[in-house]
Amino acid sequence: MDPVRASAREIARAVNAREVSALEITETMIPHVAAVDEHLGAYLTLTPELMREHARRVDARVAAGESLPLAGVPAAIKDNMCLLGTRTTCASKILEHWIAPYTGTAVERLLAAGALPIGKTNMDEFAMGSSGENSALGKTKNPYDLDRVPGGSSAGSAAAVGGFAATISTGSDTGGSIREPAAFCNVVGFKPTYGRVSRYGLIAFASSLDQIGPFARTVEDAALAYDAMGGYDPMDSTSVDLPLQLTAGHLREELRGVRVGIVKEFATSDLAPDVATAYERAYADLAALGAELVEVELPTAKYGLSTYYLIAPAECSSNLARFDGVRYGLRVDGADVGEMYEKTRAAGFGPEVKRRILIGTYALSSGYYDAYYVKAQKARTRIADDFRRAFENCDVIASPAASSPAFAFNAKSDPYSMYLMDYYTIPVSLAGLPSLSIPCGSALPEGGSRPMPLGLQLASPLFTERALLGYAHAYEAATQHAAKLAPVQMVTS
Amino acid sequence: MRSKYEAVIGIECHVELKTASKMFCGCPNEFGGEPNTKVCPVCLALPGALPVPNAKAIELMIAAGLAFDAEIPAFSKFDRKNYFYPDMPKNYQISQFDMPLTQGGVVHYWLPDGTKKSCRLTRIHLEEDTGKSTHAGSGDGRIAGSSYSLVDFNRAGVPLMECVGEPDIRSAEEAVGYLEALKRTFVELGVSDVKMEEGSLRCDANVSVRLHGAPEYGTKAEIKNMNSFRSVHDAIESEIDRQIAVIEGGGRVIQETRGWDEAAGITHSMRSKEQAHDYRYFPEPDLVPLELDRALIERIRAAMPPVPFERFERFTERFGISVVQTTQLVDNPPLAAFFDRVVAICNAPAAALNFVLGDLSRLANESGTPAADGKVTPEALAELIALTEAKTINSKIAKDVLARLWANGGSAKGIVEAEGLAQVSDPGAIAQFVDDVLAANAESVVQFKAGKENVLKFLVGQVMKTSRGKANPELVEALLREKIAAR
Numbered sequence: 006m007d008p009v010r011a012s013a014r015e016i017a018r019a020v021n022a023r024e025v026s027a028l029e030i031t032e033t034m035i036p037h038v039a040a041v042d043e044h045l046g047a048y049l050t051l052t053p054e055l056m057r058e059h060a061r062r063v064d065a066r067v068a069a070g071e072s073l074p075l076a077g078v079p080a081a082i083k084d085n086m087c088l089l090g091t092r093t094t095c096a097s098k099i100l101e102h103w104i105a106p107y108t109g110t111a112v113e114r115l116l117a118a119g120a121l122p123i124g125k126t127n128m129d130e131f132a133m134g135s136s137g138e139n140s141a142l143g144k145t146k147n148p149y150d151l152d153r154v155p156g157g158s159s160a161g162s163a164a165a166v167g168g169f170a171a172t173i174s175t176g177s178d179t180g181g182s183i184r185e186p187a188a189f190c191n192v193v194g195f196k197p198t199y200g201r202v203s204r205y206g207l208i209a210f211a212s213s214l215d216q217i218g219p220f221a222r223t224v225e226d227a228a229l230a231y232d233a234m235g236g237y238d239p240m241d242s243t244s245v246d247l248p249l250q251l252t253a254g255h256l257r258e259e260l261r262g263v264r265v266g267i268v269k270e271f272a273t274s275d276l277a278p279d280v281a282t283a284y285e286r287a288y289a290d291l292a293a294l295g296a297e298l299v300e301v302e303l304p305t306a307k308y309g310l311s312t313y314y315l316i317a318p319a320e321c322s323s324n325l326a327r328f329d330g331v332r333y334g335l336r337v338d339g340a341d342v343g344e345m346y347e348k349t350r351a352a353g354f355g356p357e358v359k360r361r362i363l364i365g366t367y368a369l370s371s372g373y374y375d376a377y378y379v380k381a382q383k384a385r386t387r388i389a390d391d392f393r394r395a396f397e398n399c400d401v402i403a404s405p406a407a408s409s410p411a412f413a414f415n416a417k418s419d420p421y422s423m424y425l426m427d428y429y430t431i432p433v434s435l436a437g438l439p440s441l442s443i444p445c446g447s448a449l450p451e452g453g454s455r456p457m458p459l460g461l462q463l464a465s466p467l468f469t470e471r472a473l474l475g476y477a478h479a480y481e482a483a484t485q486h487a488a489k490l491a492p493v494q495m496v497t498s
Numbered sequence: 499m500r501s502k503y504e505a506v507i508g509i510e511c512h513v514e515l516k517t518a519s520k521m522f523c524g525c526p527n528e529f530g531g532e533p534n535t536k537v538c539p540v541c542l543a544l545p546g547a548l549p550v551p552n553a554k555a556i557e558l559m560i561a562a563g564l565a566f567d568a569e570i571p572a573f574s575k576f577d578r579k580n581y582f583y584p585d586m587p588k589n590y591q592i593s594q595f596d597m598p599l600t601q602g603g604v605v606h607y608w609l610p611d612g613t614k615k616s617c618r619l620t621r622i623h624l625e626e627d628t629g630k631s632t633h634a635g636s637g638d639g640r641i642a643g644s645s646y647s648l649v650d651f652n653r654a655g656v657p658l659m660e661c662v663g664e665p666d667i668r669s670a671e672e673a674v675g676y677l678e679a680l681k682r683t684f685v686e687l688g689v690s691d692v693k694m695e696e697g698s699l700r701c702d703a704n705v706s707v708r709l710h711g712a713p714e715y716g717t718k719a720e721i722k723n724m725n726s727f728r729s730v731h732d733a734i735e736s737e738i739d740r741q742i743a744v745i746e747g748g749g750r751v752i753q754e755t756r757g758w759d760e761a762a763g764i765t766h767s768m769r770s771k772e773q774a775h776d777y778r779y780f781p782e783p784d785l786v787p788l789e790l791d792r793a794l795i796e797r798i799r800a801a802m803p804p805v806p807f808e809r810f811e812r813f814t815e816r817f818g819i820s821v822v823q824t825t826q827l828v829d830n831p832p833l834a835a836f837f838d839r840v841v842a843i844c845n846a847p848a849a850a851l852n853f854v855l856g857d858l859s860r861l862a863n864e865s866g867t868p869a870a871d872g873k874v875t876p877e878a879l880a881e882l883i884a885l886t887e888a889k890t891i892n893s894k895i896a897k898d899v900l901a902r903l904w905a906n907g908g909s910a911k912g913i914v915e916a917e918g919l920a921q922v923s924d925p926g927a928i929a930q931f932v933d934d935v936l937a938a939n940a941e942s943v944v945q946f947k948a949g950k951e952n953v954l955k956f957l958v959g960q961v962m963k964t965s966r967g968k969a970n971p972e973l974v975e976a977l978l979r980e981k982i983a984a985r
Binding site for chain 1: 539542543544545546547548549550551578580582584587588589590647649776778779780783784785786
């Protein structure tokens, strides 16, 4: 078994069977990841000693007779998730040297299930962005074309898994930050229902939308990681106190009797011709697996972007207020406390973070609150209602995961064109629904020389993770799109 | 000049709730301690930490609301109040904006002369306390001129309720009466310690004046920095005088926040309303809205002790106890409850009052054990009162029996029977004691006959002593007079 290319399921099986030790896997992965990451830039911090420590612990537990669902599985952690003793930066200058003094729930559970922490991955600063380019601390490249972006905000987590520098990874998705980079990097990216995975230890961007989920190269691996991380957590009041339905052992092979909704308003004619063809093909493949394609309407989905860009900035303007130079993180001294705040935040936050704090502060201001924030909340309810109605006629909704394949660095200089990348994912986030992106082919992008991966977004009703992963698994089993593309050769092995 | 004017006062109080842990984390809710030792990721607002509401704090809020007949809505929620301040870790305070836990209600209170008053409540809402800043390098602890500041977050996240009163108060005395009512109610309910010196009660007063009969309120000033009921009283008095002087001088009162300077005895301007914050309230997305279960509310209501004002009315109006003594009782909730139980059994409030505020309180003070926590049960005291009322024992013996009960517990009847302490009212038996005493004190008999009336007291005492206190003192005196006269 080659631990670099193996699936999480294969690794865990081999480690539990004591065919290979977690420490052996670790010693293979550490130099490999270091070499790949020279080119890929997926990681902000590598944690080899911590990885070894966890590997020894896993080996001891397996030796004691335990069987762990993720035994010895190399995992990358997005750098907005606290991991005790490691630098946790959100890819921001303001937290560049901050060491987390505790571990968040999702990461804790992932490691308790036997996963091994390789390191912390790069991201758009505070998870604000769709290309990874908003990181203040590093540049992550797309493993399928190093001149292109990996997508964002979970840039490094998607690139690491897509570039075989991790078996699984954690991401966080607020408006598409797992699904869009998953599509760009040829991997499965899964955002569970809002409230399914505890946010305790996830550095907040927009509390009512943030949700942790996994990246993996197979649906089954994503299911294993979700099963490990998910479930009620008393430390997060918004986590849902429902028994977690395990998914990994309940995946399916066909789609007979499944009604797949194709959204009338998401016409493929909006896409580049190659891309449109690929999605039409994907829908046809679903039908070929036995699914019934039905047209559904989401008339308010077009308000998704403007709704999202009021609610998310409003929450972030408040969530990010704690970064003030008083207790931790960057401090730039000033003549008085007010000047210290201003200088610290001016130096510590990048332009996109500042833009969203300003938008959010404005939207919440007295005199504008009703016109912006309250109205956006009403629109959010309407969008969720549209989905509820659509699910009366279908079991799952299929759409593109992103508006285009991965684009070149610096291609989207105005914020709005960047925001448009999440056109298909944002309405789903506003409705809190479980959804994922699964590789569904490729297209030659504008100005590109290599075909770049595309992702199919599947979204299902609240708390139907098991069904959703099942549909994705059936599609994956039949199409095997991920295997049709290979990442750039970065190291000679 | 002052009599032309009427003051209009509204009071806002912040009261720290008496819970074991903080509002949104498990850190202990305790006053003081080494700075920054009662903290965790949540109350320090470390990145990624999330709040979890303290269920006990919500129950205490409901009890507080019910005590004042407030409405407890079926739904409530938390909101964020956004502003930057170094002792506020998140730079927003989790508070309640438009859906507080309690709405409306009335605080009934009384003045030292027994006059009953009331003040309507606007609302009581739940929030979290901030840390504490210490400004160093300026010599006087003030921020002006200080070279650096230190922050202690031990208090950050302590549950705090804000009680907002309507402007129904008309004088400094009423303000103090209102605050005392809040204090004794919260103590009675176990909602808070209400210690102004430890900051568990902090209050601001909105003060304005107007000519008597004027239809509109005057412009108000908000007074801060009052750290005792005395300073609330004095600050309001001073502010009323200041505003009247401004108006009489042809000036106009401006809306502003003023600080009370205890030493100087005046208020001074802190900031005007133009500099007011826009707090950008919005619903706290880290917490789900609260659904208040009716059954829970009814359980809390059923477990609540009588509120102090209810006792006040009962004690003064039904039992005829003075305002001073009633206040003394009501301000000691365990003692008031003890008293209530004694009266419920023996139905002799006057006698019960004498024992409870008299000998029992004295014994308690001497021993350092609170009266209601001692070995004297309400049943035993009620029995003792019944024995006294029935003249089975006299008041002297009753004192002794109470002392024995205090020391060893047990029943009053048991002690009286075991020790043969029942009063002797048999004239034959008493005559024997009297004869003995008269024989031994011939000198005193002569003096009495010579008109020294107070010698009789001495002789009564001697007879009581000889009878080991058991003789009926009225009979003793009558027999002494009779027998001396017969000599």
